[in-house]
Each structure stands twice: as structure tokens, then as C-alpha cells.
Amino acid sequence: MYEISAKELFLWIRDIKKSSQDIDDLYLLLDLMGGISKSDLFLLKINSLEKVSLKINFHSLKKKWIEHTKLSKPIQYICGCSYWRNFKFELSTDVLIPRVETEQIVEIATDIIGLDDNKLIFADLGTGSGSIAISLVVENRNWKGLATDINIDALHIAQKNHKNICSESNIKFFCGNWWEPLIHYSGMINLAISNPPYIPRNVYERLPSSVKDFEPKKALYGGEDGLSHIKQIISEAPKFLVRGGWLILENHFDQSKKIKDLLRKFGFDSVKTINDTFGIGRFTIGRYK
Numbered sequence: 001m002y003e004i005s006a007k008e009l010f011l012w013i014r015d016i017k018k019s020s021q022d023i024d025d026l027y028l029l030l031d032l033m034g035g036i037s038k039s040d041l042f043l044l045k046i047n048s049l050e051k052v053s054l055k056i057n058f059h060s061l062k063k064k065w066i067e068h069t070k071l072s073k074p075i076q077y078i079c080g081c082s083y084w085r086n087f088k089f090e091l092s093t094d095v096l097i098p099r100v101e102t103e104q105i106v107e108i109a110t111d112i113i114g115l116d117d118n119k120l121i122f123a124d125l126g127t128g129s130g131s132i133a134i135s136l137v138v139e140n141r142n143w144k145g146l147a148t149d150i151n152i153d154a155l156h157i158a159q160k161n162h163k164n165i166c167s168e169s170n171i172k173f174f175c176g177n178w179w180e181p182l183i184h185y186s187g188m189i190n191l192a193i194s195n196p197p198y199i200p201r202n203v204y205e206r207l208p209s210s211v212k213d214f215e216p217k218k219a220l221y222g223g224e225d226g227l228s229h230i231k232q233i234i235s236e237a238p239k240f241l242v243r244g245g246w247l248i249l250e251n252h253f254d255q256s257k258k259i260k261d262l263l264r265k266f267g268f269d270s271v272k273t274i275n276d277t278f279g280i281g282r283f284t285i286g287r288y289k
């Protein structure tokens with residue numbers, strides 16, 4: 001551990017606040033690399049004569065912050081990890097930084113199924129860091145997960161996270177194109193969840209450099225209208241889902257209507273849009289008849 005005075009730390013934070021940089025990113029850096037949470041900091045303010053223990057030396061911490069601001073590199077990639085729901089996930093630039101708005105997908109899945117379903121098999125298509133699949137098995141001990149991704153390096157990160165967070169072997173990982181590696185589970189899957197790449201071309205081209213230059217294009221870009229992966233996932237779903245099985249998709253704010261039409265076309269009922277906490281129609285669900 002490395003000690004500095006609380007005063008020294010606060011002066012640095014004050015300078016960063018003055019330069020109107022994103023202070024939440026700084027708190028995240030302090031937490032993930034320095035080992036000081038936001039609530040630790042608020043307690044410290046009461047007596048700023050105290051000493052503070054950091055997990056890395058102050059100079060290195062400052063260098064990490066400069067790397068973040070100079071290159072617009074997300075703090076999560078600099079630290080190699082991030083929080084999502086109740087867990088800390090390891091990350092690399094092979095995987096998308098799991099977004100806070102996606103957290104709701106875990107609740108949607110649990111609400112749809114209820115807490116007492118015993119032998120449920122679910123698929124997390126495009127698992128990335130494994131955040132959705134891992135949260136689902138930890139929160140629903142009887143569920144068995146099948147997690148797929150086209151990117152083998154992303155799958156390695158997901159497998160590492162699974163090992164770190166959950167000691168049970170309740171997720172199997174598969175590399176391949178959406179449903180393709182799950183051929184042996186045809187007609188057996190009760191629930192499928194996907195946060196696929198859904199950003200349309202014109203939006204992708206205008207993404208901030210912190211996203212476009214660092215996060216994998218494969219994880220974001222959904223073709224001209226953003227729907228190319230979603231179309232593939234929906235059209236192949238009937239082969240893999242049980243009758244009465246659910247599909248839950250995250251989507252771009254303006255895609256719900258088209259996705260609902262697609263779901264109905266491919267044999268789904270109970271089709272609806274679910275708003276996120278900002279009132280945006282971010283999720284679309286349907287049940288295979």
C-alpha cells in the first residue's frame with residue numbers, strides 16, 4: 001500500500017473538477033485502481049488531515065488519469081475491469097464495456113420466468129464479458145446457461161469472469177455465429193437473451209472516439225439499419241426455443257416497432273416493448289407460440 005495525505009488527494013481531485021473533466025470517471029479510477037471508493041472519500045472529507053492508503057502509487061494513478069484524458073480511453077479499459085450489477089468483471093478491448101442500462105435485462109428475464117422454475121436452460125447470445133449469463137446463474141441457482149460469442153478472445157474473458165465470480169459449472173461457452181454452435185440444443189432452450197450489435201451505420205459513424213476507437217466494432221455495429229444481427233437471431237430462434245420459450249432483445253431506441261413485427265412474423269406472441277429507466281423502449285420481448 002502507498003500512503004499520501006488526504007489533502008494532497010483532495011487538491012488533485014479539486015483541480016480535475018475545475019477542469020470540468022468527468023468526475024465520475026475519476027471516482028471509478030480511484031476505486032478500481034486506487035482501492036478508494038466514493039463513500040471512503042466522503043468519509044475522509046470530515047478529517048482531511050488523515051493519511052490515505054492507495055493500492056498503487058499516486059504518480060502511477062495520475063499517469064493513468066492522463067492516459068484516459070489524452071487518449072479518451074475509457075477508464076474501464078485502463079483499469080481492465082468494471083462493476084456491473086453486484087459484480088466486478090474483468091475487461092479488455094476485446095469486449096464491450098457492459099452498460100448500466102443493460103442491467104435491467106437480468107430483471108426482465110427473472111420476472112418473466114418467476115423464481116421457481118427448476119430445469120431452465122437459457123442462452124446468452126453474444127455474451128461479451130459474460131455479464132448477463134453470469135448474473136443470471138448467480139441470481140437463479142437452478143438455471144443452466146449457454147453463452148455464445150463470435151469472438152474467441154471475448155469468450156476467454158467471459159470464462160475467466162465466470163471462474164472468478166461463480167465457482168459452479170453452470171454455464172457452457174461456445175464460439176460461433178449466434179445460434180449456430182447450439183445445434184445440439186435445438187428445441188430445448190427455454191429463454192434466450194441477447195444484447196446484439198444494433199447500432200445503425202449513420203449513428204456508428206458519429207460515435208464519440210472513446211467508443212469508436214476503443215470498443216470492438218463487432219460488438220456495436222448492426223449494419224445499415226442496425227437490424228442485421230437482430231433479424232438473424234429472430235429468424236433462427238424457432239428452431240432452438242421450446243414452445244412457450246422467451247426471447248429478450250436489447251435494441252436501439254427506434255427499433256422496437258420493426259422488431260415486434262419481425263417477432264410476430266416468426267411465430268411469437270406476447271410481443272412487447274419494455275422501457276428502460278429513462279423511458280426509452282430499449283428491450284423487446286416475445287414468446288414462441
Ligand SMILES: C[S@@+](CC[C@H](N)C(=O)[O-])C[C@H]1O[C@@H](n2cnc3c(N)ncnc32)[C@H](O)[C@@H]1O
Binds near residue numbers: 150
Ligand atoms: C453489444 S455486445 C454485448 C456484450 C454483452 N452481452 C453485454 O451486454 O455487455 C455484442 C456481442 O455480440 C458478439 N457478436 C457479434 N457478432 C456476433 C455473431 N455473429 N455471433 C455471435 N456473437 C456475436 C460481439 O462479439 C459482442 O461480444
